[in-house]
Amino acid sequence: MDNNSTGNILRYRGERRLNPIELERSYELKIACDNALSAINPNINIPQEAIDASIPMGYNQNVQPQLGYFANKSDHGRQNPDLANKLRQELDRIYSANQSTTPTTDEQSFTGAQNSIQNTPLAEWFKHAA
């Protein structure tokens, strides 16, 4: 590694020294790449029916297409309970895959909440109040 003339940017050996415009553009590319990668999750498998049922942007420019939006949309004759269920199941699957360490059932969550409340002054107040 060596420093370039500004002293701020480290470069690997063999890398070309970029002029300011190239440097700015390369940062822009990095951000653009990161934006695209975070917007497109390869693990999400949205059913094709959901895509077909989504409201085209040209229909209403103010509408931002979102899973929850078109899954629950009931006007324009687009209500589709089966599709909504499919989407919910897919979202649950994604959520559980990403949150595998957190409690997944209501009972576990409730127990956890009870345990956390028991350690607070508010829990003491409840105990005396009862």
Next chain:
Amino acid sequence: MLRKIYGQIVGPSQQQARQEARRNLIRKEAIVGGQLFGSVPTGHRRQFFCLDQHTWVWHEDWKDKMGQEHSRTTRYNIRPNGVIKTSDGKNYHVISPSEARNLREAVVLYYNRVMKDLYGQTV
């Protein structure tokens, strides 16, 4: 924002020169980007490039047997919740999962190739 502030400091002529230099870089990137998807049919010109932090462009033009020129420009607008596609400035719609995966691969390939071949950087 930084570009605006810089523009006010350096004046319009230098700012124009910078913008032109930036456009030249994007033109070179577009040529590299157009080669990512395999061979191009004879008479076709294909470009794929990153326009800004949220926009990727696929452009293709060609002449038919009658010598008439055709072109198609497809923009992919990256939103936090997905990708909106528009062809020739109309027909806005969310892209399909398979197209999203292809775009994702193209973006990664583009970044790696451009940074290596054009800017001489290790990715």
